[in-house]
Amino acid sequence: GDSVTQMEGPVTLSEEAFLTINCTYTATGYPSLFWYVQYPGEGLQLLLKATKADDKGSNKGFEATYRKETTSFHLEKGSVQVSDSAVYFCASKTSYDKVIFGPGTSLSVIP
Amino acid sequence: NAGVTQTPKFQVLKTGQSMTLQCAQDMNHEYMSWYRQDPGMGLRLIHYSVGAGITDQGEVPNGYNVSRSTTEDFPLRLLSAAPSQTSVYFCASSYSWGSYNSPLHFGNGTRLTVT
Numbered sequence: 564g565d566s567v568t569q570m571e572g573p574v575t576l577s578e579e580a581f582l583t584i585n586c587t588y589t590a591t592g593y594p595s596l597f598w599y600v601q602y603p604g605e606g607l608q609l610l611l612k613a614t615k616a617d618d619k620g621s622n623k624g625f626e627a628t629y630r631k632e633t634t635s636f637h638l639e640k641g642s643v644q645v646s647d648s649a650v651y652f653c654a655s656k657t658s659y660d661k662v663i664f665g666p667g668t669s670l671s672v673i674p
Numbered sequence: 675n676a677g678v679t680q681t682p683k684f685q686v687l688k689t690g691q692s693m694t695l696q697c698a699q700d701m702n703h704e705y706m707s708w709y710r711q712d713p714g715m716g717l718r719l720i721h722y723s724v725g726a727g728i729t730d731q732g733e734v735p736n737g738y739n740v741s742r743s744t745t746e747d748f749p750l751r752l753l754s755a756a757p758s759q760t761s762v763y764f765c766a767s768s769y770s771w772g773s774y775n776s777p778l779h780f781g782n783g784t785r786l787t788v789t
Contacts, residue, residue, distance in 0.1 A: 571714070597777055604679070606764055607717075614775055633781030647753060652716065661732070664709075666716040 565590045569653045569665035576643055576672050584638040584668045586627075586653035594655040596620075596629055596636040601650045601667070610638075610651070641674045680765050680781035687755040688789045695750040697765030697783050698703050703779070705768045706748040707732070708740065708763040711783075715763065723748055756787045762786070 569586040576582060588594065595614045599607040611620030616631035625640045636653060653665040681696045692776040699706065707722035719732030723742040737759060739751040748767075750757060762785050 595775060599778075599780075604782070605777070607766075608780070609777040612775070612777060661719060661722070664717040666714060670743045 564659075564665050565594070565655060565657065566656050567653050567663050567665040569651075570668055571666050573669040573671060576670070578645055578672055578674050579642045580644045580672075581636070582640040582647075582670070584651055584653075584670070586636045586665060588634050588636065588653075588655045588663075590655055590657060590663075592657055593631075593633075593658075596627070596659050597654040597656065598625070598627055598636070598638050599652040599654060599664075601652065603649075609650060639645065641672075645672045645674055648672045678765055678767055678779050678781040680763075682784060682785050683782070685784060685786050687752075687786065688753060689757060689763070689788060691755050692753055693755065693785075694752070695752075695763055695765075697748045697750065697781060698746050699748075699765075699767045699779070700746065701767065701769070701779065702745060703767035703769050704745070705770070705776075706742065707766050707778070708748070709748045709764045710734065711721060711764060712761050720763075752786075754780065755786075757788045760786060760788045 567588045598610040600610045601607045611622040613620040613629035621626045627638045630633045640655045652667045657661045678699045707716040708720040718734045721740040723729045765781045768776040
């Protein structure tokens with residue numbers, strides 16, 4: 564069945580470091596791909612999305628490119644801040660609207 | 675604009691008790707769903723609805739009931755609580771259930787402990 568795999572962490576980085584969180588998916592058909600972020604004590608919020616191959620989603624300095632050939636959607640940011648500390652979830656969505664989430668990656672950014 | 679509102683925020687139950695987690699959205703979304711979040715397991719879909727009067731089971735439906743009498747509300751009922759239901763529960767909605775593009779909008783969650 565459909566699934567999403569991502570590095571679980573926790574990931575600890577110093578402020579201004581480069582961030583990569585890997586995400587790969589398996590799906591029948593061509594899903595839309597999403598990154599959600601969860602700040603402590605809150606629900607998930609959409610961070611960015613891509614709906615077809617080679618699309619790049621971007622928001623708040625984060626980017627991810629839909630790579631059909633490697634079935635990947637890795638999240639990157641060039642310079643992280645303390646305020647980026649959160650849990651990040653990769654997700655895929657098929658036409659049946661059952662969104663599949665990865666296990667989440669906890670990120671801590673230290674000053 | 676309130677978005678997705680969940681109540682209560684915290685709840686403690688004893689084994690065998692029943693309760694209803696409330697979820698309401700004011701965005702006129704067709705699709706609503708319930709997830710549970712457990713450490714190391716990400717989010718798992720419990721039940722979902724693609725419109726008023728229509729519900730279906732997700733990945734982990736046992737022990738939970740839902741109904742959708744209006745577009746706005748989608749309550750989750752625990753009939754007889756068990757310690758295995760200790761979790762954080764999230765309600766989420768989206769504009770069009772058939773669309774690839776519409777993201778989920780989440781409530782802030784209900785933290786449930788069953789003793």
